[in-house]
Amino acid sequence: MPPHTRENGHCITPQIAVVVVPLPAQGHLNQLLHLSRILSSAAISIHYVGAATHLRQAKLRLHGWDNPSSTIHFHELPTPPFPNPTPNPHAPNKFPSHLLPSFSAATHLRQPVHSFLTQLSPKFKRLVVIFDSLMSYVVQDIDSIPNAEAYCFRCISAFTVLSFYWDAAGRPAPPPAIMTKIPPLAGIFPPEFSEFTNLNRSCRKISSADLYNSSREIEGLYLDFMETVKTTGTDKIFAIGPLNPISLQSKIRHEYLDWLDAQDHDSVILVSFGTTTSFQTEQIRDLALGLERSEVKFIWVLREADKGDIFGGGARAPELPEGFEERVRERGVVVREWAAQVEILGHPATGGFMSHCGWNSCMESISNGVPMAAWPMHSDQPTNAFLVAEVLGIAVRVVDWVYRNEVVAAERVEAAVRRLMMAEEGGEMRRRAKELGASLSRDGEMDSFITHITR
Known part of the structure; x- marks a missing residue:
């Protein structure tokens, strides 16, 4: 295998490919596309997968960068049709429950994603899969691919991840004393979301590391604490943010x-x-x-x-x-x-x-x-x-x-x-x-x- 090859005119290293598996919601699609854009600039072959409508959404709404299509491979994978209800401004809980049918449809990516990984695997020395924490169900079969390793991307703050784990544990006194002042978390999710989160939680395996769109300057205390006590099952955390562009490169003027x-x-x-x-x-x-x-x-x-x-x-x-x-x-x-x-x-x-x-x-x-x-x-x-x-x-x-x-x-x-x-x-x-x-x-x-x- 040659030391380098070219993709779309860009020199890349053939030893590694990164496959990105986002949850089909804008705040999740966006962060992982920003990450893909940054990794692609490091001469890494990037493959961003999902249903056709959500790939189209992610590309349409990317801002602050130039068009990513020349440096990132987008792969449309099949999902079943799903109901597409309108938002209800009068719902008792402001959580977007109308998105749950699209989340449910995304669970059907399990087999297509595994097939795609299996086909891609022989072409590279290492296959790196970066998956949204709410897509754990979809990537649960990655252990069957010998040269693949998984990284769990958490689209929320480290402070919030720690607060969720602490709240679920009955709020024991943690070292970060400020957490005792967090208001009760009742009402942040509706009951119907629990089935989806439980499905993913039951399939979550220890990944090689957790990734956060954050920095030590913002959340160092909470990142350090989670690494020390292995709050999420791993003691390796990369705070790789901010993922959004800091110096804007877009040529579009609004x-x-x-x-x-x-x-x-x-x-x-x-x-x-x-x-x-x-x-x-x-x-x-x-x-x-x-x-x-x-x-x-x-x-x-x-x-x-x-x-x-x-x-x-x-x-x-x-x-x-x-x-x-x-x-x-x-x-x-x-x-x-x-x-x-x-x-x-x-x-x-x-x-x-x-x-x-x-x-x-x-x-x-x-x-x-x-x-x-x-x-x-x-x-x-x-x-x-x-x-x-x-x-x-x-x-x-x-x-x-x-x-x-x-x-x-x-x-x-x-x-x-x-x-x-x-x-x-x-x-x-x-x-x-x-x-x-x-x-x-x-x-x-x-x-x-x-x-x-x-x-």
Whole structure:
């Protein structure tokens, strides 16, 4: 076998191939595609697998990088058709239960993924499989491939992973004392999600290492603790974040970036709640009124939550109060399509971020030195909000988790925006966020991980 070969015009090493197996949800697809993009720049053959609709989604929404298709191999694998219900803004739990049919369909990737790995294996000295922790069921047969090794990618923060394990163990007193102050985690997942998580947990084997989109500067205490006590079954952890691009390379220019160019530094707050949040009309109204009364400049990304297949038909268009956009047109922009969040957060005019605190959003905000207004909805978001607000000190809270089922009044929205963007308290958080962002570098542990898998 020659020492090097070429793929799509790029010189690569034939000794190793990396196969990436993401969960079909945007926050998971995105992180693993960012990781794939970084690894591909290290002359490694990268293979990103999944159902056709989810590969199309991942590529369409990648931002901050140039098109990945020339350096990453995308493999469409078969999954059965699945129901594609619309989000329910009135559901008793804000978790996106409407995505569960697509998650269930993804479990049928087990046989196609194993067949693909078996076919790829003879072509390389080593086959590295990086799988989402919620796709453990799909890769459970990897032990049958002698030159394959698996790495579990955890799309949530180390702080949250540790809190989940600690909560499940009955909350014994752990060394990181701050964890005793985490609010009860009841209500973060609906019962119907348990079947899916239990299926994956029952198939989870000890991987060669756990990978986190994080850094020691942010979560060193919790990463060290998990390594010491083998919380997840392994004592080898690579904190390889931030995975989002730090210096933007995209050549696409969006209109709202032109608007940002005309604003003062740190004067605009980005308002965005990710791809899984579906607000009631009453909440949209109060959020709009709070932003209007705050007199702070804003970009508000107002979209319905994703469906399991984002290309499968129309979606509800959230309604704004009558006349709102006209009244705020001099100082506010409402974006109703997919927005390049990384590019907005990286713009010097952006000085704050009102967010659901998904881990993608947290890392993008931290790496760009932007403080947050934390408004968690479900899953890992409440513990992420606790981390950025109470541990890192770079966020104000819009609402406490205990009030998650109530409509957040316009007065509370206004107060949170003003605290973050106009008060001395927010200025101090902005200073800390910029210092923390400036301290981040993925080079150390990313380089160590690359050295490890190419050994």
